[in-house]
Amino acid sequence: MKALVSVKRVVDYNVRIQVKSDGSGVVTDGVKHSMNPFDEIAMEEAVRLKEKGKITEIIAVTIGGAKGEETLRTALAFGADRAIHIKDDGEIQPLTAAKALAAAMKKEDAKVLLCGKQAIDDDANQTAQMVASLLDIAQATFASKVEIDGDKATVVREVDAGLETLEVDLPAVISADLRLNEPRYLKLPDIMKAKKKPIETVSLGDLGVTLAAGLKTTKTAPPPSRSKGVMVKTVDELVDALKAKGLL
Amino acid sequence: MSKILIIAEHAEGKLNAGVSKTVAAAKGIGGDIHIAVLAADPAGVAAEAAKLDGVAKVITVANPANANPVAAVLAPQIVELAKDGYSHVLFPGGTFGKDLAPRVAAKLDVHQVSDIMAVHSATSFDRPTYAGNAITTVEAPAGIIVATVRLASFTAVGAGNSAAVEAATVSATLPSHTRYVKLEAQKSERPDLQSAARVVSGGRALGSSENFKVVYDFADKIGAGVGASRAAVDSGYVPNDMQVGQTGKIIAPELYFAVGISGAIQHLAGIKDARTIVAINKDPEAPIFEVADFGLVGDLFQVLPEMTSKL
Ligand SMILES: Cc1cc2nc3c(=O)[nH]c(=O)nc-3n(C[C@H](O)[C@H](O)[C@H](O)COP(=O)(O)OP(=O)(O)OC[C@H]3O[C@@H](n4cnc5c(N)ncnc54)[C@H](O)[C@@H]3O)c2cc1C
Numbered sequence: 414m415k416a417l418v419s420v421k422r423v424v425d426y427n428v429r430i431q432v433k434s435d436g437s438g439v440v441t442d443g444v445k446h447s448m449n450p451f452d453e454i455a456m457e458e459a460v461r462l463k464e465k466g467k468i469t470e471i472i473a474v475t476i477g478g479a480k481g482e483e484t485l486r487t488a489l490a491f492g493a494d495r496a497i498h499i500k501d502d503g504e505i506q507p508l509t510a511a512k513a514l515a516a517a518m519k520k521e522d523a524k525v526l527l528c529g530k531q532a533i534d535d536d537a538n539q540t541a542q543m544v545a546s547l548l549d550i551a552q553a554t555f556a557s558k559v560e561i562d563g564d565k566a567t568v569v570r571e572v573d574a575g576l577e578t579l580e581v582d583l584p585a586v587i588s589a590d591l592r593l594n595e596p597r598y599l600k601l602p603d604i605m606k607a608k609k610k611p612i613e614t615v616s617l618g619d620l621g622v623t624l625a626a627g628l629k630t631t632k633t634a635p636p637p638s639r640s641k642g643v644m645v646k647t648v649d650e651l652v653d654a655l656k657a658k659g660l661l
Numbered sequence: 662m663s664k665i666l667i668i669a670e671h672a673e674g675k676l677n678a679g680v681s682k683t684v685a686a687a688k689g690i691g692g693d694i695h696i697a698v699l700a701a702d703p704a705g706v707a708a709e710a711a712k713l714d715g716v717a718k719v720i721t722v723a724n725p726a727n728a729n730p731v732a733a734v735l736a737p738q739i740v741e742l743a744k745d746g747y748s749h750v751l752f753p754g755g756t757f758g759k760d761l762a763p764r765v766a767a768k769l770d771v772h773q774v775s776d777i778m779a780v781h782s783a784t785s786f787d788r789p790t791y792a793g794n795a796i797t798t799v800e801a802p803a804g805i806i807v808a809t810v811r812l813a814s815f816t817a818v819g820a821g822n823s824a825a826v827e828a829a830t831v832s833a834t835l836p837s838h839t840r841y842v843k844l845e846a847q848k849s850e851r852p853d854l855q856s857a858a859r860v861v862s863g864g865r866a867l868g869s870s871e872n873f874k875v876v877y878d879f880a881d882k883i884g885a886g887v888g889a890s891r892a893a894v895d896s897g898y899v900p901n902d903m904q905v906g907q908t909g910k911i912i913a914p915e916l917y918f919a920v921g922i923s924g925a926i927q928h929l930a931g932i933k934d935a936r937t938i939v940a941i942n943k944d945p946e947a948p949i950f951e952v953a954d955f956g957l958v959g960d961l962f963q964v965l966p967e968m969t970s971k972l
């Protein structure tokens with residue numbers, strides 16, 4: 414049983430984001446990038462499922478420009494068997510990414526797509542659900558526990574009200590939340606081994622996906638900044654200050 | 662003119678408070694506002710929805726299959742409803758809407774706008790990216806607009822209306838590949854995190870679930886809801902539904918206390934709209950002090966009990 418894992422290259426989560434002064438976007442040149450943290454979790458889950466014998470092959474997929482190869486190498490070091498680079502230098506919005514991933518699912522006849530619940534750059538939180546919708550298959554988003562048993566998966570989901578459990582038939586799309594697992598630390602031999610694993614390059618066109626007009630970003634601005642407040646020295650001072658403002 | 666369909670989130674026969682805030686966003690767009698209630702027995706929820714100011718009509722779809730919020734089951738029905746000339750389909754932006762909206766958007770073959778935080782026109786919206794560190798203004802292309810609404814950015818509308826309630830039947834075939842098993846909900850007597858006027862959150866510094874008692878005691882004293890940082894949740898001190906931040910809940914209380922929380926950008930993403938932020942931390946260099954309106958350097962295990970006793 415094959416599993417696809419989508420991995421996206423994003424600005425590293427430790428980077429302090431700077432919005433360009435002309436409002437055209439955020440500074441990404443010369444800034445550290447890494448695999449979307451939620452995709453690392455999805456990748457780790459795939460590897461654990463393979464170790465448990467639930468899946469037999471892991472295929473990492475990315476959609477984007479040439480530098481996406483670094484992210485695929487990371488996925489291969491985690492334990493993906495091979496990778497597909499859907500190369501495109503254009504603007505890949507979630508619906509386009511989803512169409513490409515849906516096509517890849519079909520082409521590979523994969524039984525499960527594991528992805529991050531959101532990418533930490535655009536924070537869209539759409540792609541997984543869109544893939545499931547396009548393929549008319551089950552989705553289990555925001556997963557904090559995944560169990561695969563034959564052609565079914567039982568998934569515990571982190572929802573606003575608590576923890577929800579769904580049972581889904583495979584094929585299905587599962588999106589990873591933070592507490593699904595703790596991704597392993599990559600070791601040098603794995604990183605070396607990953608260099609020899611195969612990466613297939615295809616275009617969106619090869620998969621029958623065309624770039625449709627999407628959302629247009631007309632402006633990017635920093636959030637309104639909070640002015641620095643006051644430091645108080647004692648509990649009494651704090652209580653008085655809050656009372657003076659009518660807050661307590 | 663716009664014709665807007667809002668999908669009602671509800672549980673145990675009660676309308677979710679986020680729906681009212683979604684109506685506020687719809688009023689910003691302007692036009693006819695309808696609310697759809699998909700449920701096993703929608704009457705009670707529909708009656709609540711009909712009271713919301715600005716709503717012209719409530720549409721109910723009764724079906725035993727709608728007893729639980731399963732996106733794969735709800736989406737085909739919403740797609741059918743949406744085809745009745747709607748220009749916008751809006752969802753409250755909690756996990757319910759986040760799970761469901763993209764499933765609807767993809768079926769309609771349109772891109773989705775996630776987390777609307779401001780409305781400029783019927784097609785132009787602000788939304789947060791990079792954990793709220795860059796606000797982008799997006800223009801949606803022609804066609805139906807599917808969007809989720811960032812609830813912390815909008816104020817609930819009044820509830821003095823009495824809109825018409827109409828039953829609808831939809832013929833969509835519903836999938837059987839997804840089965841709802843159960844929900845383990847945390848029952849709490851405290852105010853709901855997302856609507857509380859006051860919230861006290863504890864971080865890794867609390868050290869254990871027993872120690873969280875100092876946070877609960879203080880919160881109860883001031884009638885506050887209780888939240889937590891990811892570190893506190895991951896360490897098992899409190900359940901996941903208490904997490905505040907980029908990947909937890911986005912909240913906008915009048916008063917927020919961050920106690921033993923360092924102030925990572927992912928945590929701050931959840932509290933950007935808090936009116937007043939108070940930070941209590943023993944490290945004077947903690948980044949939380951850069952955004953706090955009031956900061957107190959000290960040991961929380963001394964400060965909190967003292968606050969509790971002095972109020
Ligand atoms: C130059 C440029 C300009 C852009 N401008 C815009 C813009 O104006 N507006 C806009 O909305 N978007 C724009 N994008 C696209 C944007 O960067 C995202 O790729 C897209 O919006 C997907 O959103 P997301 O990653 O937040 O999706 P999410 O739905 O949050 O992603 C969830 C998961 O889906 C998978 N996934 C998503 N995308 C990919 C991918 N490319 N490869 C592999 N897996 C993936 C990952 O597993 C990810 O964790 C632009 C991209 C480029 C390169």
Ligand SMILES: Cc1cc2nc3c(=O)[nH]c(=O)nc-3n(C[C@H](O)[C@H](O)[C@H](O)COP(=O)(O)OP(=O)(O)OC[C@H]3O[C@@H](n4cnc5c(N)ncnc54)[C@H](O)[C@@H]3O)c2cc1C
Pocket residue numbers: 426450451533863864865866889890891892893904905906907908909910920921922923924925926927928931941942943944947959960961962
């Ligand atoms: C993709 C991603 C998403 C994330 N999403 C979220 C999210 O949604 N929400 C979130 O919160 N985090 C999130 N995080 C994690 C975030 O980066 C931080 O790791 C986390 O917020 C740290 O929690 P903390 O402040 O409790 O712990 P720490 O950073 O360890 O801070 C503890 C603080 O307590 C202080 N302290 C210690 N002892 C005392 C004492 N006795 N009295 C007073 N102060 C004391 C310390 O000085 C320190 O400042 C995310 C991370 C990633 C990578």
